[in-house]
Amino acid sequence: MKKEETTEHQILDAAKDVFQSKGMDGARMQEIADKAGINKAMLHYYYRSKQLLFEAVFKNAFSLLAPQLNAILNDDSPIEEKIRNFTNDYTTFMMKHPYLPNFIINELNRNEDFILKLKENTGFPNLEKFKAKVDAEISQGNLKPIDADQLFVNILALNIFPFLGKPLVKALTKKDEKAYKAFTESRKTEVANFIINSIKQS
Amino acid sequence: MKKEETTEHQILDAAKDVFQSKGMDGARMQEIADKAGINKAMLHYYYRSKQLLFEAVFKNAFSLLAPQLNAILNDDSPIEEKIRNFTNDYTTFMMKHPYLPNFIINELNRNEDFILKLKENTGFPNLEKFKAKVDAEISQGNLKPIDADQLFVNILALNIFPFLGKPLVKALTKKDEKAYKAFTESRKTEVANFIINSIKQS
DNA sequence: ACATTTGTTAACCATTTGGTTAAACCTATT
DNA sequence: AATAGGTTTAACCAAATGGTTAACAAATGT
Known part of the structure; x- marks a missing residue:
């Protein structure tokens, strides 16, 4: 079987x-x-118990998300390339798992202690390498000065929010399901451009 | 009394x-x-009933949020000024009502029909004026070309996400409560700069 | 073939939960 | 002081819910 x-x-x-x-x-x-x-x-x-079944589901869900984050954090490519890849890959991935972001964000808010258990796991995303890379490229004059944490949160925000806030954004922008899908699809490149426009030293 | x-x-x-x-x-x-x-x-x-009490609370919460959105949408100031004001005001407001974004986003996800009721209300945010203004400033060569819906979602995402994803972001960036508050505080200006850097025609 | 472990079910249980009821309690008006 | 109105409470109820039990079936090992 x-x-x-x-x-x-x-x-x-x-x-x-x-x-x-x-x-x-x-x-x-x-x-x-x-x-x-x-x-x-x-x-x-x-x-x-319900609690243990829930935890099994949650850990499973998080173990899908974590590698997506690590992809941008732990490779050696230039920041610009990281951002383009991440924005494309993450959005593609989330379109396949639309419930995932809301589930994780929401349950973490419901029980803040929960994340402590996740932190212990190996494979919990670590920002150090990303920060070092950002700072290095700023020193090289490749990027405008920006705090790496802020940049990271911006990247996350721009990519995740359209899934978290889908019902609200759909209503505000008056899009139907099909139009919203196209909107999300075009963000795969739009978001990367938006970010890079902002940080690239011209 | x-x-x-x-x-x-x-x-x-x-x-x-x-x-x-x-x-x-x-x-x-x-x-x-x-x-x-x-x-x-x-x-x-x-x-x-519980349902009706809930709806009273929800409508109340949304009626706090809607004016925050309308502030950016319905005035005549230049886009750059809109963004600076919104980013500052919205973050200030949300630091006072930290549960609000998650509550609204989450309940809208739980029951997608719920937003239909809100749409009927007068005062439901309307993007038309904002779109027209963005397009006008693009024509004037003041802004780089960008779809107004995309820009609006980016503004929303960058401002709301730090509240929605607080537990996750706190853990990822290894900040304690105090550091996170400072991080959020500095976003009042950082986020506006980030957006304007990206869209301003140089 | 037999015994032992593992998987599965129907029936059951205690508790929790949203909701109701009937009586008591003001408080203002006559 | 009597009355009438809305307000508040304790006790109660039916349904739902997470969880258990005991008996039964299906593998598994000897």
């Missing part, structure tokens, strides 16, 4: 759907069981 | 606290009653 067909994995898969769309508090164990096509008792057999 | 001391208002006040920090699903009517210092039956006496 393939891994994807085991009961344990079917549960995790159903739990992912339910938790990511309804959050910890809105999710119902019965709904997860129904979606997985099994008895509710099985959830507890494999994962003990 | 002042308006703030009426039972009805005390309920709304307590409900705001609880709903904004725990969300619709996580909030408990008993907790709201306790926080308001009254009997649980009073909640239903004044607001009928």
Whole structure:
């Protein structure tokens, strides 16, 4: 039997759907069981409690996101190239997992201690290399002076916000689903240009 | 008796606290009653149901946010000035209401139909004037060509994200509460500079 | 073939939760 | 002081919810 067909994995898969769309508090164990096509008792057999099942889903979700961040942080390419790649890759990735950013951001806000557990994990994104690279390129006169943390948050903000605030932005800009998708698609390059325009020393 | 001391208002006040920090699903009517210092039956006496109490809180919250957006959209000052003012005012405002962005974004994601009700309200932010102004300044050669929707989303993203993603950003940039506050404070001008650097025709 | 472990189910349970009710409690008006 | 109105409370209720149990089935090892 393939891994994807085991009961344990079917549960995790159903739990992912339910938790990511309804959050910890809105999710119902019965709904997860129904979606997985099994008895509710099985959830507890494999994962003990709602909390533990939730944590399994959350860690899974975060372990998808972290490599996306590390991609920009841990390679040696010039900042400009980092930004172009990240903006393109991250947006492509998020269009495939639209619930992910909101799920993670929201559950971290609900329980601030939660991130402490994540920090312990190896693979938790580290900014040091990125900062050093930014500072180096500023010294070389390649970039205008900017605090690396601020730049990093700006990059994150511009890429993540369209997914977090989708319902609001859709309404404000009066776009339907199709137009919003095109809007997001064009951001793959627009955002990179916007950032680079701002920081590149002319 | 002042308006703030009426039972009805005390309920709304307590409900705001609880709903904004725990969300619709996580909030408990008993907790709201306790926080308001009254009997649980009073909640239903004044607001009928949890759903209606929630909607009262939500509309209230949105009616705080909308004027902040309209400020940038509906005045006649040059784009550069709009951006500087908005970035400063919005961040100042959000530092006073840190739960607001997450609450609104999150509940809109939970129930996409909800925004339809808001759209009907007069005072729902309208981008037309802002777009016209951006296009005009581009024609004048004052700004580099950019889609006004994209620019608007960028402005929003850069200003809102530090509040939405606070726990994540705090962890990634390894800042404590005090450092994060200073970081946010300095964004009042940093973000405006970042945007204007990017779009100003040199 | 038999025993032991592992997986699965239906029924059940205690608690929590949003909501209701009927009576008590003001407070102003007559 | 009696009355009538809205206001407030304690007690209650039905439904939902996370979790448990005990019996049963299916593998697994000997």
